[in-house]
Amino acid sequence: MAARILGVLAERGQTVAVAESLTGGLVAAELTAVPGASTAFRGSVTAYATEVKHTVLGVGETLLAERGAVDSEVARQMAAGVRTALGADWGIATTGVAGPEPQDGRPVGTVHIAVAGLKGTGKVAVLRLNGTRAEIRRESVRSVLGLLLDELLGSVRAKDTEQNGGN
Secondary structure (H helix, E strand, C coil), X not given: CHHHHHHHHHHHCCCEEEEECCCXXXXXXXXXXXXXXXXXXXXXXXXXXXXXXXXXXXXXXXXXXXXXXXXXXXHHHXXXXXXXXXXCCEEEEEEECCCCCCECCECCCEXXXXXXXXXXXXXXXXXXXXXXXXXXXXXXXXHHHHHHHHHHHHHHXXXXXXXXXXX
């Protein structure tokens, strides 16, 4: 999936940046494992500490104080923040609880992922995952890359529909 994402981005002359919390760099590792990733991958921020989400990625301080770091709006702001901070066309983000203990009142396996794209487009998803810490982190990587791929392919389908008169 990472190779397909990077291929689509390279074809379009677009780039992606990653903001990660519970995945701790695994999304960036998946993307950079693909030869030639530097064509489309700008970089990543592993914002494991809540304060880094605010100071580096621009997530609202009040939002973090009121809802905690495990939240859909936090994920959305992380994705938008890394997109801006690293000068990418697309930003993706993961935040959640991999375990072994609940966090911010959220049970283990609660994960929020987000994509921030061109012209304010984007998407957020909430995952309820089961398994070990490693399994939750792995599935979070797969899910955020899948969300990005869906957005990339969806924007191609929308553009194609526009060019071909709709329907």
